[in-house]
Amino acid sequence: MPTFAKLDDASDQDRSTEPPGNSTTLHTTADRQLERLTRTAQRLTGTDSSAILLVEGDHQWIAASAGHVFPDTPRTLSFFYHALQRTPILVEDTLADPRMRHHPLVAQAPGIRMYAASPLLAEDGTLLGAFYLFDHRPQALCAMHRTCLDELAGVTASAVQQSRALASMTARNTTLMEKERRMLLAIEGSGTGIWDRNVAADEIHYSRSWKALLGYREHELTNRLMDSYLRVHPDDIDYVRATIQAHFEQKTESYEVEHRLRCKDGSYIWVSSRGKVVSRTPDGKPLRMVGTTQDITAMRTISERLRQSAKLLSDLSSEVPGLMFQRQQRADGTAHYSYVSAGIADMYELDPEEDNTIAPEAIHARIHPDDLQTYLTSFETSATQQKPWQLEYRVMLPRQGLRWRYGHARPQRLEDGTTVWHGLITDATERKRIETQWQALATTDSLTQLPNRHAFMTSLAAELARLQRDSTRMAAVLMLDLDYFKSINDRWGHATGDAALRHFASLLRRQLRQADVAGRMGGEEFAVILHGADTAAAAAFARRLQESLETTPLQPEGQGPIALTVSIGIAAMYASDGTPELALSRSDQALYRAKAAGRNCIEIG
Ligand SMILES: Nc1nc2c(ncn2[C@@H]2O[C@H](COP(=O)(O)OP(=O)(O)OP(=O)(O)O)[C@@H](O)[C@H]2O)c(=O)[nH]1
Incomplete structure (x- = not known):
């Protein structure tokens, strides 16, 4: 049993007398229970009044009282605060105590003379508040009443703790529900449809936004699975079924497929469907699968356009005679060919890497030794002066032998100092031969x-x-x-x-x-x-x-x-x-x- 300690000289005028805003404060049922406990304490001990003070963070407030009503004033609080220690307190006569005798609750009505309190301690030792007994007569509480006060304080502490745990759980649940609600709103708002398939019942339920994707209203679609397959484009149905089956058989982590769906007006949209079996029988048979459907028609159109542009570029670069290239030279002088077209096979008798790049050394090895320095210097000059690169030079090729090449390209300076050239190398051998002939004829x-x-x-x-x-x-x-x-x-x-x-x-x-x-x-x-x-x-x-x-x-x-x-x-x-x-x-x-x-x-x- 805790022993009663001497009163400490402590006060806290700054504490708020209100429960915290987000408080796990006891209300309603819990408050009534505390009221009942204060009445019980009053009756059992025969004292004038009883009160329960609760503390949470910087807040403290009188949660329940019986007998006198104690106004929540800072002065009053300081009076209560004396008891907020971790050990019980008993002041047999407040007038005999220099720190209490001038307090209004002592010196004036109700003229409290006896002051007893027991702390409310949580299981982990946190101070939750205190349970008080007051009387207008000075007296020493008997051992039974002291025990009674301590036990009531214990019951109160446990009730407060439970109530706070419940309130905190409720708050967490509310937060979770709010989060889920927001997520659903976000999914719906993003134009993503949600579906939930009951595998055993051959049923599928769609969210409102799913139906809206296809132009249907809430009540316009059945939940029958067989109806859902009728909406899939005939050319896509086989691989859609195969993808689902693979996931049912647990060959894939999740179900993910792009296909076409028929809208209410008969037109088709491209969708991306993703889902996952969320429950199975003990032997692995799927029971329930949930997922989302997103309209990707616009994205498919853009990517198809991109694909066509890329094909056009690739066709152009492989069909246009000569070698198209992109050459990059960093500020430190190092250079590389970041793109070479298929023409490199003819112009240099070289095979590019898979990503259409090639090491500059491979090209340099094909350039006639007498022209290599001019070739390198010409790029340097073009980079320094940011003027078009243009050069006629000879190459020595394993199959074709000595050939003339003509190259031209425009430089662009990037922010980091890199120069990028886009250009074309063509065969100049025939032109050179004719030029030589004309030169001879002319001379x-x-x-x-x-x-x-x-x-x-x-x-x-x-x-x-x-x-x-x-x-x-x-x-x-x-x-x-x-x-x-x-x-x-x-x-x-x-x-x-x-x-x-x-x-x-x-x-x-x-x-x-x-x-x-x-x-x-x-x-x-x-x-x-x-x-x-x-x-x-x-x-x-x-x-x-x-x-x-x-x-x-x-x-x-x-x-x-x-x-x-x-x-x-x-x-x-x-x-x-x-x-x-x-x-x-x-x-x-x-x-x-x-x-x-x-x-x-x-x-x-
Ligand atoms: N067959 C031929 N005759 C040419 C050609 N070019 C010039 N002649 C001729 O060369 C002749 C030069 O004659 P002249 O200038 O009188 O000189 P020459 O007869 O050699 O007399 P001298 O020089 O004084 O010894 C002219 O009859 C020209 O027509 C050519 O390409 N072919």
């Missing part, structure tokens, strides 16, 4: 296959530039003109004249070294650049040429040999020459003199 004399005047003048300018870069070098320029050529034409015909020109060009070509250049300047007039030669060396060259012409006459078919001679004018080229024409002009003047000297002569300008 070669078709009759003699020697460079024409334009090409010769280009070489002459290049030779002058070389001399001007290094004045220790030498070069000689020769002008050559066949003698009496008109008479050959006149006598043997134009075709023989042509043959004579080809014959001379052939002899001339044979006399040239690698670095020398000869050209046909027009008619029967030729010119030669002798690289690294002075005029003496050029004169020796000219003599050798005249000798070879003398010893090798033209031999037209069916005719006797035709002797040819050539007059030659020689001039040195100087670094000081302002234009290449100057040296040519000097050699031309020398030629003029050679002609004047009787032809088949050599003159140095």
Whole structure:
């Protein structure tokens, strides 16, 4: 039995005198029980009044009282608070106690003289409040009354505890129910239909929103399972049944299928149905299955459009000749090909990865070693200047061999500094071949296959530039003109004249070294650049040429040999020459003199 302790000097003027807002406060039945307990205490002990004070958090309030009515004022509370200790208290005469004697409830009506209290303790030791006895006469409670007070306090504590547990459970249930209600509202609101299938009874129940999905009102659909299958599109029915069956047989964790359902107006919508068997017989037969149905028509339409766009892109990229690519270069300079089309098989003879990417090293290994640096630098320049990438380069392929490629792409700078190019690589080999042909045609004399005047003048300018870069070098320029050529034409015909020109060009070509250049300047007039030669060396060259012409006459078919001679004018080229024409002009003047000297002569300008 607890012993009565001395009164502590403690008060709490700040505590609220109201039960907490969300309190598990005792009301109605529980309150009445407490009232009954205070009356019982009053009667059993013969005291004037009795009260129960409850405490919860920062709140404390008088939950029940018998005898005097105690107003809930802070001062009054401080009077009660003295008892909120964990041990019983007995004040036999309040007037003898300095801390109570001036309290209004002592000094004035009702003039409390005896004050006894026992704490209300929960099983875990939490203080729930106190049970009080008061009397207007000073007295020492007998042992039986003290025990009675303690026991009543114990019963009260247990009642309060139970009541609070019940209230807390009710609150939890209310919260759960509210949550469930909100979830159902959310599901309904999201346009998701709910169904509940009774497998044994071959029945299926639909929520209002499920029926609304198909345009039906609440009462318009039966619960018969066989009716539900009639609404499934005929093309989908087999796999819908098979999917359900698989789940019934526990081959799948849940039932999940996309199919079409017929609406009230006869049109079809695409739905996603998901469900799960929630109860089975002990041997595993399904009893009940619940699930949801969602209209995914719009989503299917979008995904179908996306699929078609993706197919179009894929068709385009595989059908358009060449290689479409996306190349990314991060700010740190590392690059990778994030997309390559099927054209990579032809352009580089490479197979892309499954995700249509390829390592840049694989491509670099196919690029002609002489062009690789230009290729890499061109991308760098494009990235730095954010200008379109454009390049003609050679590739060395295992099957096709040496080929030309033309690439162009536009760069885009991303926020993180990455540059992304989208572009196309095409085969430029044929174009290059034609270009080379045109180039040859444009620079070669078709009759003699020697460079024409334009090409010769280009070489002459290049030779002058070389001399001007290094004045220790030498070069000689020769002008050559066949003698009496008109008479050959006149006598043997134009075709023989042509043959004579080809014959001379052939002899001339044979006399040239690698670095020398000869050209046909027009008619029967030729010119030669002798690289690294002075005029003496050029004169020796000219003599050798005249000798070879003398010893090798033209031999037209069916005719006797035709002797040819050539007059030659020689001039040195100087670094000081302002234009290449100057040296040519000097050699031309020398030629003029050679002609004047009787032809088949050599003159140095
Ligand atoms: N067969 C042929 N004749 C050409 C060609 N080009 C120019 N001729 C001819 O070459 C001749 C050149 O004659 P001329 O300029 O009088 O010179 P030449 O008869 O050689 O007299 P000299 O140069 O003074 O020795 C002309 O009759 C031109 O028609 C050509 O491509 N083929």
